[in-house]
Amino acid sequence: MSIDAIKTVAVLGAGTMGNGIAHVFARAGYDVILRDVEQRYLDRAMDTIGKNLEREVKKGKLAESEKPGVLARFKPVTNMAAIAAADFVVEAVPEKLEIKRAVLGEADKLLRAEVVIASNTSSISMTTLAALTSRPDRFIGMHFMNPVPVMVLVEVIRALQTSDAAFTLTMELAKKLGKTPVAVNDAPGFVSNRVLMPLINEAAYCVMEGVATPEAVDAVMKLGMNHPMGPLELADFIGLDVCVDILDVLHEGLGDPKYRACPLLKKYVAAGWLGRKSARGFYGYPPSA
């Protein structure tokens, strides 16, 4: 399929990532079929998208007069059959292999043969996911970063089976969204989490061993290394449970003890201190933060 033949994109899952991915496609002029399992999740996503578009209007990035046109490009659906009209698909359902297996299997049966399916998984093997479909050569990773409308990177991950045509198409499509795609091959954690998670883990060890407070660790990395956020502030933003899950994937997939999740991270998760979303992690947050 040529890039110009892509007019309609389906986004599977309207959660944190799905609503952001749908947002950037609609902003780039694509019709977007946004699919979730219940209407209330779609309503929540459309509410978030409306607020994020409004923020772009206030910042002067989008003309007020263009907003209704962008919103009119969305077709929120609970009925999976509606995705059959899509020319490209991005999957952003929860990070559980069984959920992805069910959703990808269903989508694979509904979509035209030439349609490429991209997954936004942060840690599951693209090669494994590709093999769950009847189109492994037209399967690829499109790893968007949170918050999607703001972050420029899309890590484009080639499964072992991905064809050159599907890879080139996905790289071009990411550019059409105004993003910068970076190509990597399939391996546990890809590049983003393989490099980021050991940094976060080491920062947690520094706190656990009493080397420094969370504030001091983050200050060193912000002021000394020019990181916009400290690693522990970022860990709280990502979710400490998500960090432990990804470290487990790295540990198991690469077999090197250097990826072992820091016991302090695991202890915080056991206590329900998951970061911003639970109002407590390495830092405390007001309930609405």
Ligand SMILES: NC(=O)c1ccc[n+]([C@@H]2O[C@H](COP(=O)([O-])OP(=O)(O)OC[C@H]3O[C@@H](n4cnc5c(N)ncnc54)[C@H](O)[C@@H]3O)[C@@H](O)[C@H]2O)c1
């Ligand atoms: N949150 C992040 O920072 C982040 C960053 C990069 C990648 N990811 C990846 O993106 C994916 C989605 O993560 P998220 O944080 O948006 O999760 P989320 O839980 O916020 O959203 C997932 C959505 O999928 C919906 N869903 C469940 N089953 C479905 C189905 N059968 N069909 C359609 N929708 C279904 C859920 O109702 C929910 O609304 C995961 O693979 C995750 O690893 C997340």
